[in-house]
Amino acid sequence: xxxxxxxxxxxxxxxxxxxxxxxxxxxxxxxxxxxxxxxxxxxxxxxxxxxxxxxxxxxxxxxxxxxxxxxxxxxxxxxxxxxxxxxxxxxxxxxxxxxxxxxxxxxxxxxxxxxxxxxxxxxxxxxxxxxxxxxxxxxxxxxxxxxxxxxxxxxxxxxxxxxxxxxxxxxxxxxxxxxxxxxxxxxxxxxxxxxxxxxxxxxxxxxxxxxxxxxxxxxxxxxxxxxxxxxxxxxxxxxxxxxxxxxxxxxxxxxxxxxxxxxxxxxxxxxxxxxxxxxxxxxxxxxxxxxxxxxxxxxxxxxxxxxxxxxxxxx
Amino acid sequence: xxxxxxxxxxxxxxxxxxxxxxxxxxxxxxxxxxxxxxxxxxxxxxxxxxxxxxxxxxxxxxxxxxxxxxxxxxxxxxxxxxxxxxxxxxxxxxxxxxxxxxxxxxxxxxxxxxxxxxxxxxxxxxxxxxxxxxxxxxxxxxxxxxxxxxxxxxxxxxxxxxxxxxxxxxxxxxxxxxxxxxxxxxxxxxxxxxxxxxxxxxxxxxxxxxxxxxxxxxxxxxxxxxxxxxxxxxxxxxxxxxxxxxxxxxxxxxxxxxxxxxxxxxxxxxxxxxxxxxxxxxxxxxxxxxxxxxxxxxxxxxxxxxxxxxxxxxxxxxxxxxxxxxxxxxxxxxxxxxxxxxxxxxxxxxxxxxxxxxxxxxxxxxxxxxxxxxxxxxxxxxxxxxxxxxxxxxxxxxxxxxxxxxxxxxxxxxxxxxxxxxxxxxxxxxxxxxxxxxxxxx
Numbered sequence: 020x021x022x023x024x025x026x027x028x029x030x031x032x033x034x035x036x037x038x039x040x041x042x043x044x045x046x047x048x049x050x051x052x053x054x055x056x057x058x059x060x061x062x063x064x065x066x067x068x069x070x071x072x073x074x075x076x077x078x079x080x081x082x083x084x085x086x087x088x089x090x091x092x093x094x095x096x097x098x099x100x101x102x103x104x105x106x107x108x109x110x111x112x113x114x115x116x117x118x119x120x121x122x123x124x125x126x127x128x129x130x131x132x133x134x135x136x137x138x139x140x141x142x143x144x145x146x147x148x149x150x151x152x153x154x155x156x157x158x159x160x161x162x163x164x165x166x167x168x169x170x171x172x173x174x175x176x177x178x179x180x181x182x183x184x185x186x187x188x189x190x191x192x193x194x195x196x197x198x199x200x201x202x203x204x205x206x207x208x209x210x211x212x213x214x215x216x217x218x219x220x221x222x223x224x225x226x227x228x229x230x231x232x233x234x235x236x237x238x239x240x241x242x243x244x245x246x247x248x249x250x251x252x253x254x255x256x257x258x259x260x261x262x263x264x265x266x267x268x269x270x271x272x273x274x275x276x277x278x279x280x281x282x283x284x285x286x287x288x289x290x291x292x293x294x295x296x297x298x299x300x301x302x303x304x305x306x307x308x309x310x311x312x313x314x315x316x317x318x319x320x321x322x323x324x325x326x327x328x329x330x331x332x333x334x
Numbered sequence: 335x336x337x338x339x340x341x342x343x344x345x346x347x348x349x350x351x352x353x354x355x356x357x358x359x360x361x362x363x364x365x366x367x368x369x370x371x372x373x374x375x376x377x378x379x380x381x382x383x384x385x386x387x388x389x390x391x392x393x394x395x396x397x398x399x400x401x402x403x404x405x406x407x408x409x410x411x412x413x414x415x416x417x418x419x420x421x422x423x424x425x426x427x428x429x430x431x432x433x434x435x436x437x438x439x440x441x442x443x444x445x446x447x448x449x450x451x452x453x454x455x456x457x458x459x460x461x462x463x464x465x466x467x468x469x470x471x472x473x474x475x476x477x478x479x480x481x482x483x484x485x486x487x488x489x490x491x492x493x494x495x496x497x498x499x500x501x502x503x504x505x506x507x508x509x510x511x512x513x514x515x516x517x518x519x520x521x522x523x524x525x526x527x528x529x530x531x532x533x534x535x536x537x538x539x540x541x542x543x544x545x546x547x548x549x550x551x552x553x554x555x556x557x558x559x560x561x562x563x564x565x566x567x568x569x570x571x572x573x574x575x576x577x578x579x580x581x582x583x584x585x586x587x588x589x590x591x592x593x594x595x596x597x598x599x600x601x602x603x604x605x606x607x608x609x610x611x612x613x614x615x616x617x618x619x620x621x622x623x624x625x626x627x628x629x630x631x632x633x634x635x636x637x638x639x640x641x642x643x644x645x646x647x648x649x650x651x652x653x654x655x656x657x658x659x660x661x662x663x664x665x666x667x668x669x670x671x672x673x674x675x676x677x678x679x680x681x682x683x684x685x686x687x688x689x690x691x692x693x694x695x696x697x698x699x700x701x702x703x704x705x706x707x708x709x710x711x712x713x714x715x716x717x718x719x720x721x722x723x724x725x726x727x728x729x730x731x732x733x734x735x736x737x738x739x740x741x742x743x744x745x746x747x748x749x750x751x752x753x754x755x756x757x758x759x760x761x762x763x764x765x766x767x768x769x770x771x772x773x774x775x776x
Binding site: 132 | 473481493605612714
């Protein structure tokens with residue numbers, strides 16, 4: 020019970036963090052058809068910016084400044100990079116962001132060094148919120164949940180209740196019609212791209228000190244975010260949300276689960292061990308298969324629902 | 335009379351055919367000759383031995399040529415972007431490592447010369463499995479699925495000890511099997527010639543495929559997927575076949591990798607290698623058959639050469655890639671091809687002056703950028719490694735502002751100047767093209 024509840028909370032936090040990244044990616048992808056490979060790199064930049072700001076001012080200033088900086092970088096990428104590439108089609112835009120991944124990673128190593136930076140949880144949040152079956156629940160995790168829930172609510176309100184949200188939603192499905200109605204669709208694109216990058220930056224601010232802030236953090240999370248977007252389906256924020264939470268829970272539960280595939284069959288009297296490849300697959304603890312699960316889930320969902328969980332259209 | 339001339343006509347035609355065949359074969363023969371002679375250009379005559387650094391670089395080039403061409407079967411020919419193509423390359427490599435180990439125990443009596451073929455078949459098998467899934471989609475969704483497949487393989491490679499050997503990889507010995515030609519492959523040069531032979535075979539095979547009905551349909555599905563469907567073809571099947579064949583050739587390259595290095599680690603299936611194929615094909619030019627070859631040779635040379643001098647070659651290649659994507663999406667061969675109409679009209683000479691005017695600001699930008707990157711990376715990475723900063727024989731104090739100001743000025747002045755010159759160049763180019771008229775735009 021204690022493990023179950025603990026994993027549930029941790030999985031929820033991880034899932035919300037994934038959603039913060041994936042929501043921006045899905046919005047950008049659905050609207051502009053651009054799969055932003057550098058999205059996780061922006062997340063990494065957010066963490067590093069927050070580290071720098073927290074060194075000189077405070078964590079709370081970083082919580083505001085770092086996402087804004089990431090949003091500005093996103094806007095710059097969109098205006099000076101992607102628009103130029105747009106002439107040569109979506110492939111060029113995709114490749115442009117792919118090149119950015121290499122450059123940003125190397126730049127981060129050049130500016131902040133190759134070792135992890137000591138980006139710490141702020142002192143004012145470094146206490147135990149409550150104890151659960153003898154396990155302490157740090158206040159910072161509660162704060163992370165709060166921030167991501169607040170972000171979710173804000174995004175939902177902006178998309179559903181404001182005029183710009185209405186235009187964004189319309190541009191999501193009918194960009195040409197929206198342009199024909201006289202809206203500045205390129206500007207909407209820039210806003211969405213910058214907004215998505217700001218969200219990624221925010222995820223970096225609160226995720227950087229939860230995990231570690233190093234030059235490998237983009238590579239660690241980037242592929243999972245892609246899986247979430249594919250799994251959730253293109254053009255669907257709800258699908259993206261479900262996928263994020265699912266991935267978060269699956270990965271957290273896998274780590275805490277003990278036993279292997281062969282242990283499922285053990286009560287039936289089968290012994291599926293043995294020193295073969297199949298034996299190894301079957302006896303490998305589920306905790307170690309954890310990193311593999313998102314990709315297996317993605318392949319499964321694509322096999323049964325090629326458009327993803329809630330996807331409404333093909334790419 | 336007419337009966338008497340016929341034999342002469344047919345002899346003429348046969349002659350012409352032979353001539354055309356020779357013309358088609360000549361670039362291949364030229365490449366073969368260069369590849370065979372290349373190691374001897376760097377032969378160390380003083381010590382009477384081969385230059386092993388150069389040989390290993392040329393061997394790497396050979397594998398990468400195969401890999402980049404296989405990648406371009408999807409990217410250029412089919413318009414499908416694969417971000418996990420190293421999965422097939424690496425799988426071929428792992429399989430050959432196991433085949434060689436099995437051969438050592440006498441279970442797999444295949445000569446070394448045919449091992450790349452076995453690797454190709456392994457790659458083909460894996461590509462059939464993953465391809466049946468990935469080719470359900472096209473364009474961006476396809477790219478994402480292949481990305482997932484690549485990640486799946488890379489993660490699995492670290493996880494399963496039996497097949498992938500975990501982090502330490504699978505080691506093998508290429509001399510554990512016999513040779514058809516009686517060569518023992520103890521020397522790097524012998525392996526290099528094996529790679530050349532296989533690179534040529536693979537390239538010929540892929541070139542042949544572009545002319546087959548399948549190759550044509552692949553192009554048709556890339557250009558207009560709906561019209562191909564109306565013609566009664568199943569674009570998914572076409573994509574699938576091309577994907578499987580591409581997996582075959584990528585596996586061949588991977589087999590040569592295993593033979594050369596005698597160890598296959600998860601680097602051979604990981605994302606950076608998939609990215610490399612993309613960089614090579616794109617920088618070389620995806621629109622032509624020779625593009626990926628040029629790209630593979632160039633990037634491998636850069637990788638080997640620049641990484642000796644500087645540890646930030648990634649940033650240079652990345653920047654080059656972004657610049658190419660933005661300004662020259664057709665790649666290097668695309669740029670060369672754009673000059674063909676001018677060359678035919680004999681007006682290439684008029685571009686000499688504009689090109690010369692581009693060089694000074696261009697060099698300024700490159701120099702400024704390189705210095706900036708090196709100085710930045712020295713401050714954090716180089717200093718920690720205890721190196722001394724050294725550019726052009728100067729070692730300025732990087733904690734003072736003058737070197738930074740000079741470099742920033744060099745970069746910004748160069749950039750502004752380059753913009754002006756580029757505009758001028760464009761004007762000259764446009765007038766020249768307009769003068770050629772519609773004939774020039776063929």
